[in-house]
Amino acid sequence: MADDGSGSRERHDHHFLIVVYGIQSHINPSRALAHRLTRLGVDDSIRATLCLSVSTHRRMFPSSNGADETTDGVISYTPYSDGLDNNSLPKTDEERARGRRVGFESLSSVIGSLAARGLPVTRVICTMVVPSLLDVALEHGIPLVVYWIQPAHVLAAYYHYFHGYGDLIASHAATDPAHEVSLPGLTRPIRVRDLPSFLADTTGSELTRILNDTIRELLEYVDRQRCKILVNTFDGLEPAVLAEMKRRLDVFVVGPMVGSSTEARLDLFKHDDVDRKRYMDWLDAQPEKSVVYVSFGSISKYKKQQMEEIVQGLKQCGRPYLLVVRKDGLEEDMMGYILESVQDQGMVVEWCNQLEVLSHTAVGCFVTHCGWNSTLEAVASGVPIIGVPNVSDQPTIAYLVEEEWLIGTKVERNSEGILTRKELARCIELIMGEGAKAINITERTKALKRLAQEAAVVGGQAERNLLYFLSSSCISCER
Incomplete structure (x- = not known):
């Protein structure tokens, strides 16, 4: 005022x-x-x-x-x-x-x-x-404000793709996806295959063309109108790339936007209090850091062969697991098979309060598609990640998890694109075992959890950046 x-x-x-x-x-x-x-x-x-x-x-x-x-x-x-x-x-x-x-x-x-x-x-x-x-x-x-709900690394990848690096990336996407490109702000070269999938797509997909055209138009609009961009990340997670993007765009770092485990959420997939009590009671009965939590988000669909491999891989690892499987996420009716396979080792639910689950002391690792919300929630909860990326920003996030932030690992699919039971069990043991890599990953997750909490707390960096955004927009706010 x-x-x-x-x-x-x-x-x-x-x-x-x-x-x-x-x-x-x-x-x-x-x-x-x-x-x-x-x-x-x-x-x-x-x-x-x-x-x-x-x-x-x-x-x-x-x-x-x-x-x-x-x-x-x-x-x-x-x-x-x-x-x-x-x-x-x-x-x-x-x-x-x-x-x-x-x-x-x-x-x-x-x-x-x-x-x-x-x-x-x-x-x-x-x-x-x-x-x-x-x-x-x-x-x-x-005035238009852009809310970038993916990592700053992905913002940088799109920005540089449409500001001089597109031909270089495209020239290697089909012939040498392992080729490394150096983009401003990234601390190390990144393989083309680890860029957002729509930038490395060689199928001629109409959806890819439309989405890339949409992002190109958005960034052109941002350049012309000098729009402010709110990015859902935090400085301690992506410091170098954020510093570079702030030189080029009017960026405000406002994450992690993960709320709290007790905060009401809006879910497109309903589950009632009975469901919640069932899986929370089950988690309460499990030893600390013992449970493998598995969820692949709200969009991915899985074929019978892939779900069979996932279920058998969970059984093979011998650890308790909580598996989220939506009926509409299965390309074939196999919920009965999944439920029969659980026996006394695990629990299957169609949806859950993910942040509440990740915050539970029983959860020891998170097998995820590496969507940005899921990844931020894992980081904020201090839970190691096993990345099973599919499309969009997921390959880049899985790369960051494994090679930049050192808080997990990424699965390797076979020649048919299937995550095998053996590979899933190997990754779970790598993360939840007692080896040196598991210990290092645990320490890194603890460190990033502290940074995430410091950024998100009342009066923390995220709030201060939002206040700066509001004041730069001439909006009355608390100081």
Whole structure:
């Protein structure tokens, strides 16, 4: 607030409209950001609305029928149409153009409706893949803020790919994916195969082309409009690359956005208190650092052969395990086989409160697809990682886990792309055994956990950086 000289104080109310792509990995970090922004305001001077696609809003709030605004008492949730309304990405240029047009109209309507209620939007925030919001920001003259919900290394990879390194990377992607490239800010050369998969894809996939075009357009918009970028990481995790990107872009480091194990979360996959009690009671009965926690996120689907190898590998390692398997994540009906294979060694659930599980003393390692939310939660909980990456930023994150941060290992698939039972059991023993590497990994996870907690605590670096972002945006906030 500013003093006008008469003793009264002028209000600088601001309203963030955070437009979120409707998958689990975008929703919870965006919700965490919205809550943190509002908490930093003075006398309700900062408001946040999470804007979700109609299909996602309907799934999260069934009673709303996908059309009504709702609230959790702090932030509001409102739907918009992305032109598809089935929670999918456009598969053709025609679908892309239609979705962009419909999204523009729908988001413009949301902004107009909020303004008519006396709640004008003063900043729009996007989570990387909402092209129509670029048009909306320009049309309505509202500053755009980018919320980068992947590692700073991935931001750097995309940025440099579209700023002079694209031809070099593309020339080696098909012929020599093990070729190492040196990108500004990275502490060491990185293999092409360890870059985000969409930058190293050689299949001619239409989805790859569309996603790369989207990121290219976003970065071009950022360059032209000098947009601020909020990155969900912390300085102690990626210091060199963050320092380099701050030289090139207006970057604010605001992570780790992982909330707390007791904080309410928004899940697209429902589980009730009975489910929670069952797996938490089971964890309570296990020895400290004994349990292998296995979850491959909210998108990946696995064929019968791969799930058989995973289940048998868990049995072979001989340690208790908690396996998360969604029925819609299986390409064939084999839940019965999985449940029959568990016997007394493990437990199978369809979904869980992941941060609560990772925070449990019984968990000794995390077998994960290396999505960024899952990885940050493991880092913040001090749990070693076994990386089973698939697409997007996951290969890069698995590389960072194993070679940069030294907090885990990455599996090697066979010539058919299958993670074998023998390889899974080997990696589990490597991480949870008593060898020198396991000891070193444990010490590294403890060190990074301390850094993550120091960054995330009230008054820590993440909060200070958010305050700096708010003050640089002329927004009233606590000092």
